[in-house]
Amino acid sequence: MEKMAGKGLGGEVIGFFLAVAFCIICPEYVSSAQRELGKGSPANTSATASPSGSVDNAIRTGAAVADTPRPTPRTGPYFDLVASKNVTALLGKTAYLNCRVKNLGNKTLNMQVSWVRHRDIHLLTVGRYTYTSDQRFRAIHLPHSEDWTLQIKFPQHRDSGIYECQISTTPHMSHYIHLNVVEPTTEIIGGPELYIDRGSTINLTCVVLYSPEPPAYIFWNHNDAIISYDSPRGGVSVVTEKGETTTSFLLIQQARPADSGTYQCNPSNAQSKSIVVHVLNEANSIFPLSGEYPAAMQRGGQAFAPTSATHCLVLAACLFLSLS
Template sequence: MRMKLMTRKMFTSPCYSNLMSYFCFLSTLQVTCGTNFISSFPSSTVDNETSLFFHHDHSNAYPQLNHPSKPIKSKKIKSSVQKRSYKENPLDSPYSYFSTEPSVTNSDENDPGDNYIGDVPEFVDAISNITVPIGREARLTCIVRNLGVFKVAWMRIEDQTILTIHDHIITRNYRIGLSHSELRVWNLIINDAQEEDRGGYMCQINTVPMLYQIGFLDVVVPPRILTAETSVDVMRRENSNATLTCRARGYPLPRITWRREDGKPIEYGNWQEKKDQGIQPPEEFEGEQLTINKVSRLHMGAYLCIATNGVQPSVSHRIILNVHFPPMIWVPNQLIAASMGSDAVLICNTESSPKSINYWTKDDEDALISNDKYEIHTVERLYRAQMILKIKDISPNDFGTFKCYARNSLGSTEGSIKLYGIHSPGGKGARRDPTNARSRSSNDGSDVNNDITSGNQKQSKTMSIVVNLVNIIFNLIFVTINY
């Protein structure tokens, strides 16, 4: 009969549908079957400490484990903590797990009800709000004075989950821990803090009315680059528009800044108009998207997008901007003079993107290759390249016109250099004609031939003078011997 009454009460109680129906069930068992029945449960299931936080009142169907045989008139206890109404805090409503309404208790001296005579508990200081990086340990501290026989509990506000009651951990969350020191300092420990742990936590004392205070935990997350939403290397034709995109996530929301890897200023937007107006470009640009109108080869290079939000470490992403254009060649000296037996160096400077195929020819014949006569190499930097042709031990057959070529998928170009011979009485060595080839007349070939002819004539005159001197010396010696 008593079990039927117990079952009827359990299923007709409004708190059965509550998340704490488990505790309501235990409370109903005690009301129906008595304390001895509840004591048969393991201590891990229910204990006297847990029962102190749940009060019974048939008007609101919140059972109390220590149900009195006779109601006792409540006595008011002076407290330094002001009672808070439901309007001040929604958690004090009858639907909170811990009711703040006065409860009816028995005369047991271990019961912290209204008939308790002694020092009233109070909080020494407010719970400090804390901020921890994700994955670290978070510790919320509640300091209580004069706790006596009362109990301390921790509850998460957002979902009204009971975490701990006194020195017992109620939640199944394995990351929740508890520590206390001499019933005064109560620490709620959250290991490996995650973003879902962010929010408010309430420290409660089961006085009547209930005492509580709230601390807040903020979990910050370092920035990370969203590679799926971030640009990879970008290729654009010269004079078209280019946009680089970089997105990141974190808490707080990261700030995105752009820099050039080579340290040059960032020309963005209508950079040509700003340049005409004398506006200097900045070294940094802020925003998720960097747009350059009418991009030129000067904008080519590596760009760094850096995400920061005050949480270490900051992260960066490298994006290379490639600007494609047909090759062009610039020849520093188009006329090179060299003497017989010396070496001559010919240079062509090229610019192209994508990288061009570079080669040399002589007198429009086949391409030259490196051998004992010619030494060919190229020095490259970004879209620039320097073509160098070294001609060794010059002979009359080496004089003529050399051409440098550059070709890529967008076009081709060429440059020409003319090598001519000179007489160098001071010894070996090649020299560059200081006169630019563009200002010289079309009779360069005849001038070269005239120079060679005049050199040969001077050499013949010198040999004649030497022969005459030798003859004079021999004549003098012969005359002296005869004398």
């Protein structure tokens, strides 16, 4: 028995030294075995998921970039919408409708740019030629230019509407431009009559509306005579603010009866407008200083009459007798 125990103890010692020697001699085999054992560990799984996930995201990002459509150059003609806009024209002033066609190149021999009026489906121009008996219309195109312009002289309200710029492709290409012919209007605030107290400041405001461009000038008249801002009278000035809505202010300080009359605002691109100004003296005021008042006046929706001094004395006497 002691021999067997000795042999067992000796065998364990020999096995221990053999295992140590094996680990020293073959470390790569141990490392690979540890990796195989770690595959079933949840912690290792989460640790390895991050790098693989980042690779997958990189692949997907690259795929998304590859799928992004890239702009391709156009090969056929097309309209430049920025240079082919709707037009607002002043009544009686020449209007220009522009149509810019890109990539037409030398195809003008086979393709033509035309203008058609939609109101009556009337062909107005083809290329540089005009196909209408109305001499107000004309085609304008410069060599090597991309602009095809329709000129309309003396436009009227009936000329408002849609005009089609057409390219003779198969099928044809169209771009629509709307023409709006407007007539500016003039208004004087506070008209048609204005009452001013003597000694105050006359402030007349003239507004020009619906004008595609500001008027070049605005004249003021008083009783059909142009107002002179350097006259000996003095105290007369004009301030004009131009923009989409143009406003002109006429200021006359220390108003006097001679300033009464008809004032007229005359813009360069719109009809004139008039207002009648009355400068009131003290004798023309609603409540004169003589102390006389109307027999009845409206106050708060109820009429009342002034009480005479005699009535007041009678009421006072009655009150005194009743108290005594």
